[in-house]
Amino acid sequence: MLSDISIWQNLMIMIGEATIIIIVGMFLLSFLVVAISFYSIKNGQFYFPTILKPGLVMTEGFAKGICRFFGLDDQELVTFFIRLHNKMNTVPFSKIPYNKRAIFLPQCLRNAQCPAHLTPEGLVCRRCGRCEIGAHIDELENLGYMVWIAPGSTLIKRMVKKYRPEGIIGVGCLMEVKEGLELTDKMSIVGMGVLTATDGCVETTMNWNDLLEVALLSSPE
Ligand code: SF4
Structure with missing residues (x-):
């Protein structure tokens, strides 16, 4: 005992x-x-x-x-994590053909009067010209990208399952992008993050050149 x-x-x-x-x-x-x-x-x-x-x-x-x-400022640490993640993924992302890449834009980038309807594949832009999304979607789709306006992470998971992109660019605020990059790591997809310039739920802004800079990354080959 x-x-x-x-x-x-x-x-x-x-x-x-x-x-x-x-x-x-x-x-x-x-x-x-x-x-x-x-x-x-x-x-x-x-x-x-x-x-x-x-x-x-x-x-x-x-x-x-x-x-x-x-x-x-712990937000600086999160921003650093995103930059580090992008830096480490730059070469593998560059090697993925444009038509195997996807971009997820946050719905908050839209104009408050946006006439887009929510469909099972996210919000479908009607190119009304009230915000810059329409023109940029055309530009990116012409390159070969699959582009979605995502109302949430559920759509992202569903589209990834359906279309199986090899690389993803996620646009969003700090925490959205960080969580998105962690998700892509878990799904073994090469993820790149682009931050919006302003936070919030309505009419946020972004520097579209930041997105284009990542989107146009391609292998010298
Ligand atoms: S351009 Fe597209 S996303 Fe922007 S407000 Fe018009 S329909 Fe909505």
């Missing part, structure tokens, strides 16, 4: 020690990730990108906590 209790106590001590080691390890790793990220942001370069990307994914909560503790 006594030996049962001591085995149980030893087990609890081992679990406690392992938990402390994991928490301290995560904290140290997060600290390192934040330090490298901010050093990279400061110098406009990516240091140790292959370590940083999984590091940022693994320690996201801790890393944001450290940023807040030191009064640093």
Whole structure:
């Protein structure tokens, strides 16, 4: 009976020690990730990108906590994560033919009086000229892109399942793009993110040249 209790106590001590080691390890790793990220942001370069990307994914909560503790802007960390993700995906994305790529635009880019109807394949632009979406969809579709105006992530998952693009450009606000890139990673699709210039739910704006710059990426071959 006594030996049962001591085995149980030893087990609890081992679990406690392992938990402390994991928490301290995560904290140290997060600290390192934040330090490298901010050093990279400061110098406009990516240091140790292959370590940083999984590091940022693994320690996201801790890393944001450290940023807040030191009064640093954790949104800068998310922006950095998106830039890093794009940088690492630039070459594989460039190799994908235009007709195997998809673009998902957020519905908030539309004019408030937009006459587009919601269909099972998202909002279908009627080229009314009230916003810039119509003209740019034509330009991108002429290149070979599949373009959707997405009311939410459910449509994205459905279109990906149906049309199987190999590369995706997601346009949206900071958190939408970050979550979209994590989703593309999970689906083993090469994802690129483009941020809107303003946040909000209605009549947001974006720099279309940012999107075209990514969309026109192509292999020198
Ligand atoms: S151009 Fe298209 S998306 Fe923009 S407001 Fe008109 S119908 Fe809506």
